[in-house]
Structure formats: structure tokens, C-alpha cells
Amino acid sequence: MPRRREIAAHVLAEGSVSAADLAERFGVSVMTVYRDIDELEREGVLRRFRGGVTARPSGVFESNVAYRRNAMRREKEALAAEAVKLIEPGMSVMIDDSTTALELARLLPRIEPLTVVTNFREALNLLADERGLHLMALGGDYDPLHDSFLGVPCVEAVEALRVDLCFVSVSSVHGDHAFHQEQRIVAVKRAMIGAAGRSVLMIDHSKLGRTALHRLTPLSAFDLILVDDRTPPESLRTLDESGARYRLAPT
Template identity: 30%
Template sequence: MAAKAPFEQRKKHIIELLKQGKLLVVNELAKKFNVSEMTIHRDLNKLQQQGHIERTYGGAVPAERMEFEFDFASRRASNQKAKKAIAQEALKFVQPGQRLILDTGTTTLELAYLLKDFENLTVITPSLAVASVLQFSSGIQTVLLGGIIRKGSPDLTGVVAEKVLDMFMVDIAFQGADGIGLNGELFNTDMRIAKVDQKMRKRANQTYVLCDSSKIGKIDFASNGSLAEVNALITDSGITPEQFQSLKKICSEIIVSKI
């Protein structure tokens, strides 16, 4: 780690770091390239003029970050630990080399965070949020379903999304749900997501529904099917014995996380 980097091989390297989503810090770069901090300052100023970066105090950030804004009203108070625990259980089913569908929703988003460092996976998702989390994971190929972008919503739905799903068969689909009736009926708040969820199950060898216990016994607007059609429900320990008994009649397996 000693030879001084000739010329502006550094720039190439720096731009590479940017593509990986890294933040640039002056003194780290100076050490990395074995040059003085002054040189890094000059490099960064040039890169700024070329429009690659924006300078910040102490370093630099990518010039143009495109970002999507979503409304996540629910996220705040609710059940984050439970969702994480559910995602952990779901993770146990994932093997390297598999192809997955990851549905929209905050619980499946937690699973996306856990999959980040996995090797050799293909993930198909209608969720821009999931795609954003996985975009820099070198071991994961992310396929975004197409479709209409709705303001404040992170997911792509509609005919396009359904058509694209028809192009693939995957090993496992991980779905969310906004409500599960005690008869095992699966609900979404949004009808369009319900349709996409139905289609997902048809394109996967196995389907797991990830749903925290607060939504069990809650019905919602759009029914997309029944727990009878899936391999397992994964939920948290907040599920009551009565709910468990009731759902067990319909669902072949119910996995309850520790938390």
C-alpha cells in the first residue's frame, strides 16, 4: 500500500467510490492514496467543477442524488422490533443462488436490510424502497417491476407490474399483509397491491406471509386470498393462543418469532 498513485487514477477511483454510494472524507482519501490532504482538496474541487460531486465540510457527497419520497406514517411508533424478528425468521428460508420476490411493506423492507450482504441472489420487487436498499449489494441482482408511480407510495402496481411478474418464476415469495382475518383471509389496504400479491403467489414455488401480530384479526379493504394458499405465516409472539388456534385450522404452518 505504498506507491503513489500516478496522475488522476485517483479520480477514477473516487468516482468508483461514489458509485458504491460511499461518502468521501478528505483525510481518509489522503491516507488511501498516500498523498497530502491538499492534493485531495484539489482533486475534490476539480471533481466539483466537473459536476461529479458537491463539496461538504470534511469531504464530499455525490452531486446529484435522485431520491424518492414516500409516506411512512405507520413506521413511527409501531412494532419495529417485532418486524425485525419476523424478518429474521424469514431469513432462515433463504439460500444462496435463489430467486426471490420481495413484496412491498415495512416488514419485507426489514428483510431487505437483512439480505443486503447475501451472496448470489436475485430479488424481484415492486418496491422502490426495497430496490433502493439493495442497489449497492454486489451479491444481489435486483429486478424492479415496472408500473405507475404514485405520489408518496413506494410501490409499482398495475397491469405492467403484473405482466412483468409473468415473466419470472421464483423460489420464494415473501409477502406482507395489512390485515389477516381470523378465517385466514389476507387483506391489503390498496386493491392494486392485492392484485399484485395474488399474482406473486402464482409465480413462486413457496410463499411466506410476513405479518406482525397487531394486524391479526384486523380486516381491511381488499382481500387477496387466504392463508390456505401459502406455505407459512411468520408473525411475532404477540399472537394470542386463540388467534393461533383459529389460523392453524387454515394455515399449514405458523412460525412465531421469539419477540
């Protein structure tokens, strides 16, 4: 149900919200909101408390592409608009299975010719009919939850390549490291970073200072970090202290 996805995205962005606020925002009764919350809680996306709801930042939301696609959409579009400035015709570009990178994929037909490499089925479908792009699909074990190809075959396919630029996103940044919630994703993202002449981390402000289960890589592994300009000053100070090179994307 689209409303439930929008509720989940809104709660993730805000951290916690009252049921009354949700009812007013979506133009439904509080009883209807509670039914939606109960269903999202069963799915492991949200956690209900007295009078409201909070997000489970390391739950199903992190995996399910249908939920992720609608979260922080404005910020992702801003990050993509900044990222595309780094790409020149004739380059080879690898993008991961993040919905942030998907927003970048929408802009790639503007830059032709271009070689685009990805394991994200939605990005492959989006770009399949673009004649000016040389599209390379990374195979592996298909994961319907992420709508992407993963596993050892995917890692080996990545390691056989060398691209000019790689764009990835992660579940969280904490301190001077990037983290991801799922182990099977970590190996693929590490391989992508290693297969690129330059690698770029695209991350919206909601993921800064959060926690996730698996440490992916130091921020120093990225040549550039793109964050949106809604990032709080304390998060920017943390990035400064890490020594990472970053740029703000105007929203």
C-alpha cells in the same frame, strides 16, 4: 413531524390511548398532544374521542409508507430474522412493497449470490450498491404514497417471472383469509404469490383478527406464515383452525 408518526404508530399498536398517556409518553403537554391528534385526524390516520384517540386501521396509515415504516418495528425485525433463515445462496427471491419485507431486504446482503426482485423503490435504493445481489426492478405506475410501482404493467412483469421464494405482508388476517385494504395492491400481491415456487406471509400480531376491505387469498395459498411471538393465544387458535402452517418469530 417524527413525533406525530411515533404517536400514530403507538396508537395503532395499542388500539386506543388517552391523551394524558400520550403526553406523558412523549414528554409534551396535553395541549400539544391534542394538536398532533387533530392533525393526524385530518389526515385520516386516527380518530379522536372524548379524552383520547383510537386508530383507523383501514385509513391512510395502511397506505402511507412513512407511517407504516415506524409501526411495530421490533416485530418486523423479528419476522425478518426468521424469514432470512429460509433463503439460501443462489436463490431468486421476490419481496413486495410492505415495510415488513423491507426489514428482510436489509438482511439480504448477508446471503450472496442472490437474485432479488421487487417493486418497492425503497428496497431498490437500499440494495442498489450490493455487488453480490442481482437486483431486478418491477416497473409499472409509480405510486408515491406506497413508494412502489403498481398497476397492470407491474402485474405483467411479475407474471413473466418464476422465483424460488416470495415474501409478502397484508393489511389483515381474518378467519382463514388474508385481506388488503387497497384494490390496486391486491392484484400485484396475487401475481407475486402465483409467480413463486414457495410463498411466505410475514405478519405481525396487530394485523390478526382485524378487518380490511378486499379479500386477497386463502391462507392455504401460503407455504408458511410467520407471526411474532407476541401473538395472543386466541389468534393462534384461529390459525390452527384454518389449517395454515405457521411459525413464531421470537422478539
